[in-house]
Amino acid sequence: MPLNIPDKLPAYDVLTGENIFVMTHSRAVHQDIRPLRIGLLNLMPLKIETEVHLLRLLSNTPLQVEIDLVHTATYRSTHTPESHLETFYTTFEEIKDKKYDGFIITGAPVEQMEFEDVAYWKELTEIMDWAKKHVTSTLYICWAAQAGLYYNYSVPKYPLDKKMFGIFSHTVTAPQVPLVRGFDDTFLAPHSRHTEIRKEDIQANPELVLVSESEEAGVFIVSTRSGRDIYVTGHVEYDPLTLKKEYLRDKNKGLEIEPPENYFPSGDETQHPVVRWRSHANLLFSNWLNYYVYQITPFHIEEIS
Template sequence: MPITLPSSLPAFDVLAREGVSVMSHSRAARQDIRPLKIALLNLMPKKIQTENQFARLIGATPLQIDLRLIRMSAHRTKNTAAEHMAAFYRPFRQARKEKFDGLIITGAPIEHLPFKDVTYWDELCEVFEWTQTHVHSTFGVCWGGMAMIHHFHGVQKHLLEKKAFGCFRHQNLAPASPFLRGFSDDVLIPVSRWTEMKQDEIDAAPGLVTLLGSDEVGPCLVEDATHRALYIFNHLEYDSTTLKDEFDRDTAAGSPIDVPVNYYPDDDPSQMPTNRWRSHAHLLYGNWINEIYQSTPYDLDRIGTEVRD
């Protein structure tokens, strides 16, 4: 089954060319089924790139997905055309009356700031609380995951002395988890961050279970069943060249940056990188969508009012 997108959204043509099944809203309205309603709260500056990355993953399942795009109400992006934002995004204050089967909260390039210094922190905390009554399952990604685990559990993020940058091996710590169904014993995952969460602090917080972790870059994927949430601090959604684009950008600007670890063949930036994480990215988001499908109420109005089995 397809993912439902506005036919004028750039991701519609991008995914169609890649062979992902996409459907316009007008065509979807003629089908007598209830699609899963998934929202993307996009905090990244490059909105279109991020839309493509997540739509590609959640649109690859056998289920019909209705993807809605949300932004923070007062924050204005400087990197995406205002026309695009006006056409495809709604501010949270307009979307908050609705209920969703799933919500993805992306990362944001504001790691260096204390959470309370983020201009939209108060509204984001409202979003976190809103998920408990209006969203069946939430997926916090990178800074979004760090912010959410901090809000609900007080777990701190810590600045690194050196940026974690490259592709790192992660161990499958919970092979029986339905979110890791089909996963290998170890997984290569792209990482690009200046902060980390510490495993001992996560272990000290009741109800948190680490599903993926690395000896080199720490915990990666954490389940928070109490709040119906997953937190991932790294980037399985990245395109093949996302780390390359970041490396090339900083190199051209004369900013100090190391060659991303274990990313280019022979660690040679003159060669094109090889994508070795795509299959696990599809597995993770497909498993998440499947778990939502298995447990979400058929009646959207009942989301947030039922106790899960």
């Protein structure tokens, strides 16, 4: 089944060009089916690019998925056209009475700030509280994973000596968890962050399960025992050139930045990166939608509590 997205959303042309089955709202309303309702709180500055990254992964499922794009009201992005936000996005105030089968909160380039100093922190905490009674399962990505673990479980973040930047090998530490069903013994995923959460803090909380980790990149996937909250510290959604763009952006600004590790073939920046994380990224999102959303959520969405 297709991904159901708003009419004229720019991601439509990109995804159909990649032979991904998507359907506009105007066509979907003619199908007699109860789609999964997924909310996406997009905290990234380049919202259109992030939409493509995540919608690409959400499309790889036999389920019909309906997306609501959400942005913060307390902070307006300056990197995304206002017309795009007005046309395709809504605010928390406008959706707070709705129920969602699943909800995704993206990363944000604010990880070196204290959580409470982030302009939209109060609004974000309201959304995280709201999700506990209005969402079947919430997926937190990168900075949002750190923010969710901090707010919900008092798990601190720690600054790194240098940016965790590149493609790293991971292992599954809780193979019985459905989220990693079908995963290989080792698999690759991208990271791009200046801070970390630590294994001992996760293991000290009986409500949390360390699902996957990396010898180099540390904690990768954490789940609550109920599966209602999933925390992913990396960026499995990144496309082939995202790390390259981040590297060149910082390099051109004169910032101290090393090339992303294990990314350019033979370490040659002139070579096109080879994607080696796509299959597990798709599997992660498919497993989340199937085992933590579709298999759990009630048929009548208003019964979520």
